[in-house]
Amino acid sequence: MMGASMVDTDTICALATPRGVAGLAVVRVSxxxxxxxxxxxxxxxxxxxxTPGYTIRYGWWLNDDSRVDSVTVSVFRCPHSYTGEDVVEIGCHGGSFTSQVIIDSLLSNNVRLANPGEFTRRAFVNQKLDLTQAEAVADIIHAESLVGAQTAARQLAGGFTRRIKQLREGLLDVIGLLELELDFSEEDVEFVDRTRLRTLLCDxxxxxELLGASAQGAEILRSGFHIAVVGYPNAGxxxxxxxxxxxSRAIVSEIPGTTRDYIQETILIDGYSVHLSDTAGIRQTDDIIELEGITLTxxxxxxxxAVVVVNDASNGFEHSDGLVDEVRSAFHGVxxxxxxxxxxxxxxxxxTKRPESEIPCSAHTGVGLQSLRERIVGMITSKTGGASDVLVNGRQATLLGLISASLSSARAALDLGQPADLLAVDIRSAIRLLGDISGESWNPDVLDSVFSRFCIGK
Ligand SMILES: Nc1nc2c(ncn2[C@@H]2O[C@H](COP(=O)(O)OP(=O)(O)OP(=O)(O)O)[C@@H](O)[C@H]2O)c(=O)[nH]1
Ligand SMILES: [Mg+2]
Structure with missing residues (x-):
């Protein structure tokens, strides 16, 4: 479904800035x-x-002839606006009262409150953005790290759109040739060199698959990298x-078993958001609360x-080796x-007999903390390296998985020497799925699920 017939003609409004005390607030109308x-x-x-588009006017907002606030009104004319419709952005003073009065005035005049993400949804329907760009807008709003925001911005600038377009063009070339072959099927000719086709499909x-695999890294950029700090009691x-x-966030004491519940806090390291969890020390104990803490760990x-195992080196460098082995075997791959x-x-x-990867440190003097930060950044970049201009999300990863399956099935058909029409079925299905990623073919359910992640006013 596509096109102007689907465009909602209601006029909508919403507060585009966070509620509460602030210098300014912006009410958006479209x-x-x-x-x-x-x-x-x-x-x-x-x-x-x-007033022409791209123009700001200054004046008063009136309610029942009394002045509510002095405002700036930015006018954007269809189609040169965020949504592609006529848009007005009213800048007023912050605080919840003034913007609410402005919104109430509009609501009493045939304007309704926007649903979550409705401005961006309209931008999509009016072809100002494709679906991957709309999803990038949500990622920018929710970005917890600088790198995540920067990657989402590259996606908004069309990074993902370009990649999808290239893949699609590659497949359209193949399908064009296969269809030509089908037209001449009586004559039993092969226009497409099968070896070349195989190479193309493999590429x-x-x-x-590379794009699909970047979803895990994208999730880290989007919502941060989680690290559990574990160890025997009193390790530090x-x-x-x-x-x-x-x-001093967590209680520190010389009594083993001080931390019972876990404590989570977020820090930024080199622009990456890292969620650290301090946990209860692991040991044999009969204390019910402590046991509960160990289960939580x-x-x-x-x-x-990732897991950081803290060893108390004053008990010997090998003191926690048993725990390290246990963690490695119980949580494979972490x-x-x-x-x-x-x-x-x-x-x-x-x-010197200890593995080189171990980091000597002192929480008291700060020795080794920088090495730990560098190690953490190394682990993050090794997982996020694939996602340089895209933040593949769950929806897209599922579609990429289906595309890869269709293309692999085409490749298998090719290897079995199957006829062109069978190959064409799989390739056409891959093309259609690529269209689902960028939103070339969409239905309201897909849009509902994409835009439900948005907040009102976006
Ligand atoms: N000298 C020295 N003492 C430390 C260091 N790190 C921690 N400590 C001390 O070791 C004791 C235990 O520290 P905590 O940080 O409470 O240890 P924990 O691993 O959280 O302990 P539990 O929560 O009981 O499992 C405290 O007395 C700390 O002051 C360090 O780098 N050097
Ligand atoms: Mg503790």
Whole structure:
């Protein structure tokens, strides 16, 4: 479904800035009646209806002839606006009262409140953005890290759109040739060199799989990297946690079993958002609360992208080896970093027989913390390297998986020497799925699920 017939002609409005005390607030209005509705309440030296697009007017917002606030009114004319419709953005003073009065005035005049994401949805329907760009808008709004926001901005600028277009063009070339072949099927000719076709399909499958695989990295850029700090009691987990946070967040004491619940905080390292969880020390105990904490620790590790095992080096560098082995075997595939803490208490040199990957550190003196930060950034970039201009989300990853399956099935058909029409079926289905990613073919359900992630006013 596509085209102007689907365009909603209601005029909508919403607060585009966060509610609450602030210097400014912006109320956004979009739709055929946007300018006319604002005119009713605006008093300035210029008439809004005669104001050209890309113009700001200054004046008063009136309610029952009394002045509500001095405002700036930015006018955008269809189709040169965010939504592609007539848009007015009213800048007023912050605080919840003024903007609410402005919204109420509009609501009493045939303008309705926008649904979540409705402005961006209209931008999509009016072809100002494709679906991957609309999704990038949500990612920019929700970005928890600088790198995530930058990647989403590249996607908004059309990074993903271009990649999809290239894949699609590659496949359209193939289908064009296959169809030509079908036209001449009586004559049993092969226009497409099968070896070349196979190479092309392999390249496309590889590209699609690379994009699909970047979803995990994208999730890290979108919502942060989770690290569980674990170890035996008294190893210095909470001290390390506080040192990384640069404040005393967790209770530290010389009594083993101090931390019972887990504590989660977020820090930024080199522009990446890192969620650290300080956990209860793992040991044999009969204390019910402590046991509960240890059970929680396991579930925290399960949800983490990496585990830092803190060892109290003053008990020996090998003191936590059993725990490290246990974590490695129970949580296969999760990277484990071993920290040799309290090196300020160990006068002997760092034992050279220990694995090089272990980091000597002291939560007290700060030694080794920089190495730990660098190691964390290394782990993040190794997982996010594939996502340089796209933040593949769940919806897109599912579609990419289906595309890769269609293309692989085409490749299998090719290897079996199957006729062109069978190959064409799989390739056409891959083309259609690519269209689903960019939103060339869409239905309201897809849009509902994409835009439900948005907030009102976007
Ligand atoms: N000298 C020295 N002492 C440390 C260091 N890190 C932690 N400590 C001390 O070790 C003791 C335990 O520290 P915590 O941070 O509470 O240890 P924990 O691993 O969180 O302990 P639990 O929560 O009980 O499992 C405290 O007395 C800290 O001051 C360090 O790098 N050097
Ligand atoms: Mg603790």
């Amino acid at each position: 739709g055929p009646r946007a300018i006319e509705a604002c005119e009713i309440f605006f008093q300035g030296s210029f008439n809004l209806q005669e 496309l499958v590889a590209e699609v 987990k909470s001290s390390l946690f506080n040192a990384l946070l640069q404040r 396991r579930s925290i590790i399960e949800q983490s992208d 990277p484990v970093v071993v920290l040799q803490n309290k090196v300020d208490l160990t006068p002997r040199l760092f034992d």
